[in-house]
Amino acid sequence: MKNLRNNVALLLLGGALLLAACDKKDTGTLGDPVPAGTFTTTSRTVGLTTEVTFTAAPNPDVFLYHWEFGDGTGTNGTGSVATGQTVTHVYSKGGTFKAQLITDGRGGQTFSAPKDVVIPSSLNIVKQLLTNGSSRTWKLDNTVVAPITVGPSDADPVSYYGGNPAPGGLPACQADDEYTFSNANVFTYDAKGQTFVAGATGGCQAPRNVTTPFTFGDATGAGVAQITLASATPAPFIGVTDAPGFTYRILSITNTNMVLRAGSTAAGVVFDMKLVVK
Known part of the structure; x- marks a missing residue:
C-alpha cells in the first residue's frame, strides 16, 4: 500500500510539472518565429510620374508579402496596396509617403517600420526636363507638320492659323533660333544671325538676342507648368515675335x-509651338 501511495504521488507530481511546462511555453502561436519584414526601394521617372520598385528581403518563414504605399486608402489606412516579394508602384503626385511591408508566415503576421518614400513634384520633373538640371537649349521643330498654330482660345488653338501643311516650312532665320533655359531661371534667345519678325512688314531682320530672368510655376489653365519671361530690351519671346505677352504654358x-502655348487664358489669342531639344 505504501508503494502504491508513493507511485500515485509521483504521477500527480509529474502531471503537474508537465502542465506547468506546457503552460509556460504556450504563446498562442504555432511556435515558428514571426517573420521580420525589411525592404529596399529604387525609383525612376516615367513621364511626369515616379515609378518605385519595392523589394522585400527574402525570408523562408514568409508565405505572403503585402504592401501599402501610403498614397491612398489601404487596408491599414495608409495607402494603395499590392502583393508579391517585388512590386512596382507609380506615384502620380509629389510628396513624402510612408510605405509599409506586411508579412505573413508560420509565426503570424508582422508590420515593418514605415519607410519614407520621397517623390518629386511634377513641377520639379518638368523643370528637370526643361533645363536638364543645369541648362538646355530648344528649337522650333521644323521636321514636323504645323510646328506653329494660332487660335482664339484654349478650346480652339488652330482656327486662326493651322500651321505649315508640310515639314520644313519655317523660314530659315526662324528655324535656326535657339531658346535656352537654365535651372537658375534665366532665359537666353540666340537668333543665330537674324530674327524672323512676324507681320506684313516683317521677315528676316536684325537679331534680337536677349537674356532675361523667368519665373516658373503651376500653369494657369491648360498645361503642366508655366514660364513667364521678365520684361527686357529687346522684348523677349519664344518662337514668334508677336506672341501675346510673356506667359508661356508648357502643355507637354x-x-x-x-x-x-504662348498666351494666358485671358489673352484672346494663343500660339501653340512644337519645340525639340537641340
Whole structure:
C-alpha cells in the first residue's frame, strides 16, 4: 500500500510539472518565429510620374508579402496596396509617403517600420526636363507638320492659323533660333544671325538676342507648368515675335520634345509651338 501511495504521488507530481511546462511555453502561436519584414526601394521617372520598385528581403518563414504605399486608402489606412516579394508602384503626385511591408508566415503576421518614400513634384520633373538640371537649349521643330498654330482660345488653338501643311516650312532665320533655359531661371534667345519678325512688314531682320530672368510655376489653365519671361530690351519671346505677352504654358514635355502655348487664358489669342531639344 505504501508503494502504491508513493507511485500515485509521483504521477500527480509529474502531471503537474508537465502542465506547468506546457503552460509556460504556450504563446498562442504555432511556435515558428514571426517573420521580420525589411525592404529596399529604387525609383525612376516615367513621364511626369515616379515609378518605385519595392523589394522585400527574402525570408523562408514568409508565405505572403503585402504592401501599402501610403498614397491612398489601404487596408491599414495608409495607402494603395499590392502583393508579391517585388512590386512596382507609380506615384502620380509629389510628396513624402510612408510605405509599409506586411508579412505573413508560420509565426503570424508582422508590420515593418514605415519607410519614407520621397517623390518629386511634377513641377520639379518638368523643370528637370526643361533645363536638364543645369541648362538646355530648344528649337522650333521644323521636321514636323504645323510646328506653329494660332487660335482664339484654349478650346480652339488652330482656327486662326493651322500651321505649315508640310515639314520644313519655317523660314530659315526662324528655324535656326535657339531658346535656352537654365535651372537658375534665366532665359537666353540666340537668333543665330537674324530674327524672323512676324507681320506684313516683317521677315528676316536684325537679331534680337536677349537674356532675361523667368519665373516658373503651376500653369494657369491648360498645361503642366508655366514660364513667364521678365520684361527686357529687346522684348523677349519664344518662337514668334508677336506672341501675346510673356506667359508661356508648357502643355507637354519629354526629354526631347515640348509643346508650348504662348498666351494666358485671358489673352484672346494663343500660339501653340512644337519645340525639340537641340
